[in-house]
Amino acid sequence: MQKEAEIKGTGTQGQSPLSALEPFSMNRKPTYEELEKRVRVLEKESLKYTQTENRLNETLQRLNFHIDNAPLAVVEFNNRFQITYWSNQAEKIFGWNAEEVMGKRIDQLKWVYKDDMHHVAELSAEMLASRRTSNIHINRNYRKDGSVIICEWYNSVLLNSKGKLISIQSMARDVTEQHRLEAELAKAFDEIKRLKDQLEAENIYLRDEIKLKEGFGEIIGASDVIKSTIHKIRQVAPSKTTVLFAGETGTGKGIFARFLHRESDRRDRPFVNVNCASLPANLIESELFGREKGAYTGSTARQIGRFELANNGTIFLDEIGEVPMELQAKLLKVIEEGEFERIGSPHPIKVDVRIIAATNRDLQEEIKKGRFRQDLYFRLNIFPINIPPLRDRKGDIPLLVKAFVAKFSKSHNRDIKRIPAKIMESLKNYAWPGNVRELINVMERAVIVSEGSELQLAEKIDAIPLDSSIRGDESFSTGSGETLADAEREHILKALQQTGWRIEGPRGAAQILDLQPNTLRARMKKLGIKRPGTP
Numbered sequence: 333m334q335k336e337a338e339i340k341g342t343g344t345q346g347q348s349p350l351s352a353l354e355p356f357s358m359n360r361k362p363t364y365e366e367l368e369k370r371v372r373v374l375e376k377e378s379l380k381y382t383q384t385e386n387r388l389n390e391t392l393q394r395l396n397f398h399i400d401n402a403p404l405a406v407v408e409f410n411n412r413f414q415i416t417y418w419s420n421q422a423e424k425i426f427g428w429n430a431e432e433v434m435g436k437r438i439d440q441l442k443w444v445y446k447d448d449m450h451h452v453a454e455l456s457a458e459m460l461a462s463r464r465t466s467n468i469h470i471n472r473n474y475r476k477d478g479s480v481i482i483c484e485w486y487n488s489v490l491l492n493s494k495g496k497l498i499s500i501q502s503m504a505r506d507v508t509e510q511h512r513l514e515a516e517l518a519k520a521f522d523e524i525k526r527l528k529d530q531l532e533a534e535n536i537y538l539r540d541e542i543k544l545k546e547g548f549g550e551i552i553g554a555s556d557v558i559k560s561t562i563h564k565i566r567q568v569a570p571s572k573t574t575v576l577f578a579g580e581t582g583t584g585k586g587i588f589a590r591f592l593h594r595e596s597d598r599r600d601r602p603f604v605n606v607n608c609a610s611l612p613a614n615l616i617e618s619e620l621f622g623r624e625k626g627a628y629t630g631s632t633a634r635q636i637g638r639f640e641l642a643n644n645g646t647i648f649l650d651e652i653g654e655v656p657m658e659l660q661a662k663l664l665k666v667i668e669e670g671e672f673e674r675i676g677s678p679h680p681i682k683v684d685v686r687i688i689a690a691t692n693r694d695l696q697e698e699i700k701k702g703r704f705r706q707d708l709y710f711r712l713n714i715f716p717i718n719i720p721p722l723r724d725r726k727g728d729i730p731l732l733v734k735a736f737v738a739k740f741s742k743s744h745n746r747d748i749k750r751i752p753a754k755i756m757e758s759l760k761n762y763a764w765p766g767n768v769r770e771l772i773n774v775m776e777r778a779v780i781v782s783e784g785s786e787l788q789l790a791e792k793i794d795a796i797p798l799d800s801s802i803r804g805d806e807s808f809s810t811g812s813g814e815t816l817a818d819a820e821r822e823h824i825l826k827a828l829q830q831t832g833w834r835i836e837g838p839r840g841a842a843q844i845l846d847l848q849p850n851t852l853r854a855r856m857k858k859l860g861i862k863r864p865g866t867p
C-alpha cells in the first residue's frame with residue numbers, strides 16, 4: 333500500500349519528475365491510468381532532453397562556426413606530436429585539408445622551417461619543464477604550395493594529474509601582411525629619419541650661412557679669417573676645452589669669447605668676465621677666488637669669487653698675461669682640478685667652469701722672461717685661436733665702417749647716407765693699431781663731426797700708413813723693424829696728448845681709447861709711457 337501511494341503520488345506537486353521513471357513495483361500490475369500517466373511523464377522528460385541536446389548542438393555549431401570563421405587556425409596535437417584536430421581555418425591558412433594532415437607529425441609535413449621545428453620542440457620542452465601551460469611565439473610556416481607565411485602561435489598544453497602531456501592546443505594567426513606592413517613602416521621611418529637628419533644638417537648649414545650674412549650676431553665681418561675663426565669656435569664650443577684667444581688689443585677677443593659661450597651648452601648659465609689687467613694685483617686673488625669674513629683686516633663680509641659665480645658657466649680671463657706669478661699656481665689648480673680655496677678658508681670648493689682666456693701679450697715671450705708659468709701656458713694653450721689684426725682682414729673694414737656709421741648715426745641723431753670712396757679707401761689702408769676698438773672710436777667721432785648726409789672724418793686717418801710702418805703678423809712682431817708695441821705706444825701717446833694727459837673721466841684718454849682707466853695705466857706702465865716731467 334505504501335508503494336502504491338508513492339506511485340499514485342508520482343507527478344504530484346513537490347515530487348521530482350524523475351521519480352516517475354523509477355521501476356514499478358513487481359508486486360502488482362500497474363493500472364492503465366498509471367501507465368498513461370507514466371507515458372506522459374516520459375514524453376515530457378524526453379522532450380526536455382531533446383531540447384537540451386538541441387541547445388548543445390546549437391552551441392557546438394556556433395563554436396565550430398566561430399572556430400572555422402575566426403582568423404585563427406586551430407590545431408591540436410597528441411602527446412606524440414601527431415595532429416588530432418585541424419580546423420577549417422587551418423585548411424584555409426596552410427592549404428592542407430584535415431584528411432591530409434590527421435595523424436601526421438609536424439615533421440612529416442613540410443610545414444615549418446627546419447630551424448623553427450627545433451624551436452617548436454624547444455618551446456614544448458620548455459613549457460613542460462617549467463610547467464607553464466601556454467606560450468606565444470612567432471614562426472615562419474610553409475603552405476602546402478611551398479609559399480612562406482609568418483604566423484603568431486598561441487600554444488597551451490593539457491597535462492594529466494601526474495604532469496604528463498596529454499595534448500597540445502595551438503592557434504595560429506597569419507601575420508604575414510602585418511609583418512610586411514611593419515617592415516614597410518620601419519623602412520618608411522628610416523627614410524623619414526634620414527630626411528630629417530638631412531634637413532637638420534641643411535638647416536644648420538643655412539643657419540650658419542644666415543649668420544655669416546648677418547655677421548654672426550654682433551660679430552661683423554665676412555673675411556675668410558673671420559669665417560674660419562667662427563668655424564673653429566663652433567668646433568670647440570660644445571666641449572669643455574679651455575680656449576686661449578690671442579690677438580692685438582681691440583681685435584675682438586672679448587666678443588669672440590662671448591660668442592663661444594653662446595654657442596656652447598652653457599649659454600643659459602653665467603658668462604663671467606674678468607679683466608685681469610684692470611684689477612689691482614692685491615685684489616685679483618679675492619676677486620677670482622673670494623674670501624672669508626675676517627680673512628684679513630678690513631674684510632668684514634664674505635666675498636664670493638668670480639670662479640664661484642661662474643659655476644656651471646664660463647669664466648673669461650681677459651688679459652691673462654697680467655696675472656701675477658704668485659697667483660698663477662692657484663689658477664693652474666682650478667684649471668687642473670676644478671678646485672680652489674677662498675682666502676682665509678681651508679675648505680676646498682669644487683666648481684665646474686669652462687675657462688676662456690685671452691691675451692694680447694706674447695705668452696711665450698713672457699715665459700722666457702720668467703713672467704709666466706710654462707705649465708699654466710700649456711694648460712691654457714690647448715685650443716689656441718688667433719684673432720688677426722684688422723689690417724690683415726681689410727675686407728671687413730667696409731662692413732664694420734657701415735655698421736658703426738649706421739649705429740652712431742642713430743644714437744647721435746644724424747642722417748649719414750654716403751661714405752665717400754676716398755674716405756673708405758683711407759680707412760682700408762690705415763694700419764689700425766687699436767684695431768676694431770679704434771675704428772669704433774674714429775667712426776663715432778666722424779659721425780659727430782659730419783654735418784650733412786656725407787661722412788667726414790674728424791682726424792687725419794693716414795697718420796700711420798699701412799705700407800710704411802706697421803705690418804703685423806700673427807706673432808705680433810712687425811715686418812718693418814718697428815714693433816706693434818711702438819705703434820701702440822704712439823697711439824696711446826696721441827690720445828694722452830689730445831686729452832692733456834688726463835686718463836680718467838669723460839674727456840680722458842681711457843675713454844677715447846675705450847679702455848678701463850686701470851687697463852690704460854697698466855699699458856702705459858708696460859710700454860714705459862710717462863707724462864713728461866714725471867720721474
Ligand SMILES: Nc1ncnc2c1ncn2[C@@H]1O[C@H](COP(=O)(O)OP(=O)(O)OP(=O)(O)O)[C@@H](O)[C@H]1O
Binds near residue numbers: 551769
Ligand atoms: N668683428 C667685430 N664686429 C663687431 N664689433 C667688434 C668686432 N670685433 C671687435 N668689435 C668691437 O670692438 C671692441 C673691442 O673688442 P674686444 O673688447 O672684444 O677686443 P679685445 O681683443 O678683447 O681687446 P683687449 O685685448 O683690449 O681687451 C668691442 O666694442 C667689440 O664689440
